[in-house]
Amino acid sequence: xxxxxxxxxxxxxxxxxxxxxxxxxxxxxxxxxxxxxxxxxxxxxxxxxxxxxxxxxxxxxxxxxxxxxxxxxxxxxxxxxxxxxxxxxxxxxxxxxxxxxxxxxxxxxxxxxxxxxxxxxxxxxxxxxxxxxxxxxxxxxxxxxxxxxxxxxxxxxxxxxxxxxxxxxxxxxxxxxxxxxxxxxxxxxxxxxxxxxxxxxxxxxxxxxxxxxxxxxxxxxxxxxxxxxxxxxxxxxxxxxxxxxxxxxxxxxxxxxxxxxxxxxxxxxxxxxxxxxxxxxxxxxxxxxxxxxxxxxxxxxxxxxxxxxxxxxxxxxxxxxxxxxx
Amino acid sequence: xxxxxxxxxxxxxxxxxxxxxxxxxxxxxxxxxxxxxxxxxxxxxxxxxxxxxxxxxxxxxxxxxxxxxxxxxxxxxxxxxxxxxxxxxxxxxxxxxxxxxxxxxxxxxxxxxxxxxxxxxxxxxxxxxxxxxxxxxxxxxxxxxxxxxxxxxxxxxxxxxxxxxxxxxxxxxxxxxxxxxxxxxxxxxxxxxxxxxxxxxxxxxxxxxxxxxxxxxxxxxxxxxxxxxxxxxxxxxxxxxxxxxxxxxxxxxxxxxxxxxxxxxxxxxxxxxxxxxxxxxxxxxxxxxxxxxxxxxxxxxxxxxxxxxxxxxxxxxxxxxxxxxx
Ligand SMILES: [Ca+2]
Ligand SMILES: [Ca+2]
Numbered sequence: 001x002x003x004x005x006x007x008x009x010x011x012x013x014x015x016x017x018x019x020x021x022x023x024x025x026x027x028x029x030x031x032x033x034x035x036x037x038x039x040x041x042x043x044x045x046x047x048x049x050x051x052x053x054x055x056x057x058x059x060x061x062x063x064x065x066x067x068x069x070x071x072x073x074x075x076x077x078x079x080x081x082x083x084x085x086x087x088x089x090x091x092x093x094x095x096x097x098x099x100x101x102x103x104x105x106x107x108x109x110x111x112x113x114x115x116x117x118x119x120x121x122x123x124x125x126x127x128x129x130x131x132x133x134x135x136x137x138x139x140x141x142x143x144x145x146x147x148x149x150x151x152x153x154x155x156x157x158x159x160x161x162x163x164x165x166x167x168x169x170x171x172x173x174x175x176x177x178x179x180x181x182x183x184x185x186x187x188x189x190x191x192x193x194x195x196x197x198x199x200x201x202x203x204x205x206x207x208x209x210x211x212x213x214x215x216x217x218x219x220x221x222x223x224x225x226x227x228x229x230x231x232x233x234x235x236x237x238x239x240x241x242x243x244x245x246x247x248x249x250x251x252x253x254x255x256x257x258x259x260x261x262x263x264x265x266x267x268x269x270x271x272x273x274x275x276x277x278x279x280x281x282x283x284x285x286x287x288x289x290x291x292x293x294x295x296x297x298x299x300x301x302x303x304x305x306x307x308x309x310x311x312x313x314x315x316x317x318x319x320x321x322x323x324x325x326x
Numbered sequence: 327x328x329x330x331x332x333x334x335x336x337x338x339x340x341x342x343x344x345x346x347x348x349x350x351x352x353x354x355x356x357x358x359x360x361x362x363x364x365x366x367x368x369x370x371x372x373x374x375x376x377x378x379x380x381x382x383x384x385x386x387x388x389x390x391x392x393x394x395x396x397x398x399x400x401x402x403x404x405x406x407x408x409x410x411x412x413x414x415x416x417x418x419x420x421x422x423x424x425x426x427x428x429x430x431x432x433x434x435x436x437x438x439x440x441x442x443x444x445x446x447x448x449x450x451x452x453x454x455x456x457x458x459x460x461x462x463x464x465x466x467x468x469x470x471x472x473x474x475x476x477x478x479x480x481x482x483x484x485x486x487x488x489x490x491x492x493x494x495x496x497x498x499x500x501x502x503x504x505x506x507x508x509x510x511x512x513x514x515x516x517x518x519x520x521x522x523x524x525x526x527x528x529x530x531x532x533x534x535x536x537x538x539x540x541x542x543x544x545x546x547x548x549x550x551x552x553x554x555x556x557x558x559x560x561x562x563x564x565x566x567x568x569x570x571x572x573x574x575x576x577x578x579x580x581x582x583x584x585x586x587x588x589x590x591x592x593x594x595x596x597x598x599x600x601x602x603x604x605x606x607x608x609x610x611x612x613x614x615x616x617x618x619x620x621x622x623x624x625x626x627x628x629x630x631x632x633x634x635x636x637x638x639x640x641x642x643x644x645x646x647x648x649x650x651x652x
Contacts, residue, residue, distance in 0.1 A: 057527060134569055178529075191573050201383055202573025203504075203529075209570055214562030214588050221591040223569050236540030243460055243549050244535055245571050247517050247528025262540050265547040 025171040027321075028164040034277075034319045037312045038168065041275045045251065046175050052273045056176040060250045062242060062263065063169070065183035065190060065207075067256035067297035068279050069198065070161040071150075073288045075110075076296060077157045078185050079121070081144055083110060085128035093127075102127070126227040130210055134188060134223040141192035155324075158197045163325045165254075165279075169198060177252070180204045182242060184234040184259055188225075206241050208233045234259045239266035251275065254314075257297040261305065268309060277312035278302060286323045287316060351497040353647075354490040360603075360645045363638045364494065367601045371577065372501050378599045382502040386576045388568060388589065389495070391509035391516060391533075393582035393623035394605050395524065396487040397476075399614045401436075402622060403483045404511050405447070407470055409436060411454035419453075428453070452553040456536055460514060460549040467518035481650075484523045489651045491580075491605075495524060498578070506530045506576075508568060510560040510585055514551075532567050534559045560585045565592035577601065580640075583623040587631065594635060603638035604628060612649045613642060 029035040045054040066072040086096070086105045096102035101120040104113035114120065129137065150157055169179045181190060181200050187207030194200040211226040233241050239262050242250065253260070253267035256279040264276040280299065281288050291299040306313050316323065355361040371380040392398040412422070412431045422428035427446040430439035440446065455463065476483055495505045507516060507526050513533030520526040537552040559567050565588050568576065579586070579593035582605040590602040606625065607614050617625040632639050642649065 187570065187573070203571070205573060212566050212569060214565050214592070216591070221565065221588065221595050223565060223592075239540050239547065239549060240538050243538060244513065245529070247513070247531060262547065265542070266540070266549075269547050 025174065026164065026167050028167055030319055030321055032319065034312055034314055038171075038275075038277075041252070041273065042172065042175050042177075045273055054251060054272065058248065058251060059172075059175070059177040060180065060246060060248055061169075061172050061177045061252040062180045062182045062246075062250045062254070062267070063165070064255040064257070064260050064263070065181050065185050067281065068162075068254055068260075069165050069181070070157070071287060072296045073290070074152065074296075076185070077150075077160075078189050080148065080151070080157075081141065081189065082121075082124050082128050083113070084144060084148055085140070086124060089128065122229060125229075126210070129186065129189075130225040130227040132225055134212065134225060137188055137225055138192050141189050145193045158193060160324060161197060162279075162320075163322055164320045166198065166325070168254075169200070172252070173199070178204065180206060180242075180246065180250075182206045182233065182238050182263060184208055184232065186210070187233075206233060206245050236262045238263035242266070253277075254279065255302070256281070257299045258302045259297075261302040264302065264309075264311060268311065275312070276309065277314050278306055279314045280316060282315050283317040283320075283323065285317075289317075351500065352490065352493050354493055356645055356647055358645065360638055360640055364601075364603075367578070367599065368498065368501050368503075371599055380577060380598065384574065384577060385498075385501070385503040386506065386572060386574055387495075387498050387503045387578040388506045388508045388576045388580070388593070389491070390581040390583070390586050390589070391507050391511050393607065394488075394580055394586075395491050395507070396483070397613060398622045399616070400478065400622075402511070403476075403486075404515050406474065406477070406483075407467065407515065408447075408450050408454050409439070410470060410474055411466070412450060415454065448555060451555075452536070455512065455515075456551040456553040458551055460538065460551060463514055463551055464518050467515050471519045484519060486650060487523060488605075488646075489648055490646045492524065492651065494580075495526070499525070503578070504530065506532060506568075506572065508532045508559065508564050508589060510534055510558065512536070513559075532559060532571050562588045564589035568592070579603075580605065581628070582607070583625045584628045585624075587628040590628070590635075590637060594637065601638070602635065603640050604632055605640045606642060608641050609643040609646075609649065611643075615643075 026035055044050055044052040045059065047053060063069055066076050070077070083105050086102055090096055090106055096106060101113040101116050101124055105124070145158060148157060149155065150160060153160065172179055179200055181194060181198070181204065183190060185207050187205055187209050190207055191202045191205050194205050195202065208229070209231050211228040211230040213224045213226055215222050215224050231237065231241070238260065242263065249270040250267045252275040253264050254277050255264055260278070268274045268276045278299065281290050281297065283289060290297065291303055352361055370376055370378040371385065373379060389395055392402050396403070409431050412428055416422055416432055422432060427439040427442050427450055471484060474483060475481065476486060479486065498505055505526055507520060507524070507530065509516060511533050513531055513535050516533055517528045517531050520531050521528065534555070535557050537554040537556040539550045539552055541548050541550050557563065564586065568589065575596040576593045578601040579590050580603050581590060586604070594600045594602045604625065607616050607623065609615060616623065617629055
C-alpha cells in the first residue's frame with residue numbers, strides 16, 4: 001500500500017512538473033542561433049543579481065515596421081492606401097482625370113503613376129493625407145485597413161504581419177520591456193491599427209509626420225493636417241526621433257534595411273548589454289527574397305555591417321517556422 | 327464575561343477602522359472646492375462600473391512645468407542656466423567681453439542682456455545649448471541643477487517645486503494615470519532632472535527642442551545639437567506635440583498661462599469627462615502674485631475663459647497649505 005502511494009506521488013510530481021514546464025514563448029521560431037541569441041539576451045538582462053541586469057524602466061525595444069513587422073512588397077502598404085484614396089476622392093477632383101500622376105492611378109496604371117519618383121509620390125501623399133483633421137484622417141485609415149486587400153495575396157494587410165515578430169513583441173513585454181515602433185511610415189497612419197494588431201499603443205508609435213496646426217473652428221479646437229512633410233523618420237532621423245520622443249537609448253533594436261542602420265548603430269553603442277537584429281527577407285516561397293537591389297527595404301550597407309558589429313541576422317527562411325498568422 | 331468580550335470587539339473594530347482610514351493623498355491642499363473637484367474627477371473616472379469610468383490606458387494627465395510645477399520668477403529658471411553657462415564658457419570666448427548680449431551677462435547686468443528681446447535670448451540660448459552632443463548637454467544640466475541656487479531665494483531650483491503639485495502627480499499615478507510634462511522649456515533640459523524630482527521619466531517629458539543631427543564620429547554615433555530652434559512647445563504647439571508624441575487626447579490638463587490655453591481647450595473638447603485647471607499665482611507672501619501683465623507666465627485670455635469653460639482655478643494663496651517642500 002505504502003509503495004503504491006509512493007508510486008502515485010512520483011507520478012503526480014511528474015505530471016505536475018510537466019504541467020509547469022514553461023511553454024516556448026517563441027513557438028514560430030526554429031531552435032537555433034537566432035532564437036538562442038534573443039532568449040539569452042532577455043535572460044541576462046532580466047535576471048536579478050546578474051551583472052548584466054537592466055531595470056524595467058530601461059528595457060526599451062524599438063522595431064521598424066515595414067519589412068520588419070509586416071510585409072512591404074511590391075510597395076509599402078501605405079502607398080496602397082494612397083492609391084485607394086485617390087480612387088475614392090476622384091469624383092470630387094474631376095481635374096485628376098487629366099493630371100498626372102493622378103490620371104495614371106485612376107487608369108489603374110500604378111507603374112506610370114510612380115514614374116514621377118519621389119515628387120509624384122509626395123504629391124499623391126499630400127492630396128490624400130492632408131486637408132483634413134487628425135480625427136478624420138484616423139477614421140479614414142481605420143475604415144481602409146479593416147477592409148482593403150493586398151493586390152497579390154488577397155489578404156487583409158493586417159493579416160500580413162509576421163507571426164514570429166508578434167510572438168517576439170509579446171515575449172519582450174512579458175519580460176518587462178516597453179515595445180516601440182520606430183518606422184518611416186506615417187505616425188497617424190500606423191496608430192489607427194497598431195494597438196489592435198501589435199498591442200502597441202499610440203504613445204509607443206514613432207513615425208514620419210506631416211505638419212499639423214491647431215485651429216479653433218468656432219468653439220471647437222481641431223488639429224488640421226497641412227500639405228507639408230515635416231519629419232521623415234528614416235536613417236539618421238530614427239535615432240533623432242528616438243531621442244526626442246523616448247529620451248532614452250533603446251536596449252534592443254530590430255530593422256530590415258539601410259534605413260535602420262543609424263538606429264541600430266545608436267542602440268548598440270550604448271553602455272552595457274545591447275541587442276540589434278536585422279530581418280533578412282530570404283523566403284521567396286512564403287514571402288519575398290530581396291536585399292541589396294530592392295526598391296523597397298534596400299538592405300546593402302547594413303547587411304555588410306551585421307558581422308563586424310556582432311548583430312543578429314534573422315533569416316526569414318531558416319529561422320521562421322511560419323511567416324503569417326493563420 | 328460575554329459583555330466584556332463584546333466591548334473588546336467593538337474597541338478592536340474601532341481601532342482597526344482607524345488604522346484603515348485612507349490617508350489624505352493631498353495633505354498640502356486645503357479642503358474646499360478645488361481639492362474636491364480634483365478628487366471627485368479622479369473618483370468618477372476610476373470607479374469600475376461608473377458611466378464615467380475611463381480605462382487606465384486613457385488616463386493621461388498633462389502638466390505644464392514653469393509656473394505650474396515649479397516657480398518661474400523673476401525669470402524662467404532655464405534662463406539662469408543660460409547666464410551661468412555664459413560665465414562658465416567665457417574664457418573660451420574672449421570676444422564675448424565686447425559683444426552684446428554676452429558682455430552684459432558677464433558684467434552681471436541681466437536687464438541689459440535681456441533688452442535685446444527674443445533675438446538676444448535665442449542667441450544666448452544657442453551659444454549655450456548647441457554645439458555639443460546630447461550626452462554632453464545632459465551632463466552639463468545635471469551638474470548645474472544639483473548645485474546652482476536661485477538668486478532671490480538662495481534655494482536649489484529643484485527645491486522650488488510646488489509640494490501640492492508633487493502630491494497631485496503622485497495621487498494621479500496611484501490611480502492609474504500616466505503623468506506627462508508638456509512644457510515650453512527645453513525637453514533635454516528638463517529630462518536631466520524630472521525623473522528624480524517629479525517621478526516623470528524621459529518618455530513622458532515633452533518640450534521645446536533644437537535641431538539635432540545624427541553623426542558618426544569615427545565608429546561612435548553621436549547626436550549633435552545644432553544652433554536652430556526646431557520646435558517651440560507653446561500655445562497651439564502644445565496640442566500639436568501632444569498629438570505627435572502621445573497620440574491620445576489627455577483626460578486632465580494643468581497649466582498656468584495663456585501658453586497653456588490651446589492645451590486646455592484641446593483636452594476639454596474630448597468626449598466624456600475631462601478636467602482642466604489653471605494655477606493662479608496669488609501669493610506674494612509665499613511665492614508671487616501675477617497674471618495679466620506679467621512678462622513670465624502671462625495669464626490673461628485664459629483667465630477669462632476659466633469660468634465659461636467650467637475649468638478649475640487653483641488659487642495658490644487659498645488652496646495650498648504650503649508652496650514648497652520643506
Ligand atoms: Ca523597413
Ligand atoms: Ca507655464
